[in-house]
Amino acid sequence: TTHYLFIVVVAVNSTPLTINAGDYIFYTDWAWTSFVVFSISQSTMLVVGAIYYMLFTGVPGTATYYATIMTIYTWVAKGAWFALGYPYDFVAVPVWIPSAMLLDLTYWATRRNKHAAILIGGTLVGLSLPMFNMINLLTIRDPLEMAFKYPRPTLPPYMTPIEPQVGKFYNSPVALGAGAGAVLSVPIAALGAKLNT
Secondary structure (H helix, E strand, C coil): CHHHHHHHHHHHHHHHHHHCHHHCCCEHHHHCCCHHHHHHHHHHHHHHHHHHHHHHHCCCCHHHHHHHHHHHHHHHHHHHHHHCCCCHHHECCCCCHHHHHHHHHHHHHCCCCHHHHHHHHHHHHHHHHHHHHHHHHHCCCCHHHHHHHCCCCCCCHHHCCCHHHCCCCCCCHHHHHHHHHHHHHHHHHHHHHHHCC
């Protein structure tokens, strides 16, 4: 019980880091147009967090539990933005749970083999998460309309959309940094799992 309560606390605190990887993912206007960054950062952040806590508890199902907490927390934030007068589609909630279930299934099917969970489970997450989120993002309204009509009050000036430059302002160094950081976190996670034994 203590382990699972610990995961609740950490998952809630890690959610802002995961959904705001590069300050793109949480908001519809950037999530769709930066889909590659979205996919790399989200799949990597999910695997890093879920693998760590799954190995910490040794219980298959922990990854799904972790993803569920992040999903609930994000829906609460979505509701908060909606209450402030922003449209329902202003925030896109990433679809983590199905990919986390594949990760748990791998861990269970390989008889709790941590290396298989990292390699096979991580690959399954990387392949499935973009697909689930592509379907998710197809259900929302035009993200460009959202960007111009409802600019975020916390958006820094260098990321503020300028209408004549549609299609150009998404090539931001922040996106490249987020993607590079996500890619580099994979070997770091594997190393951390190895040192955990």
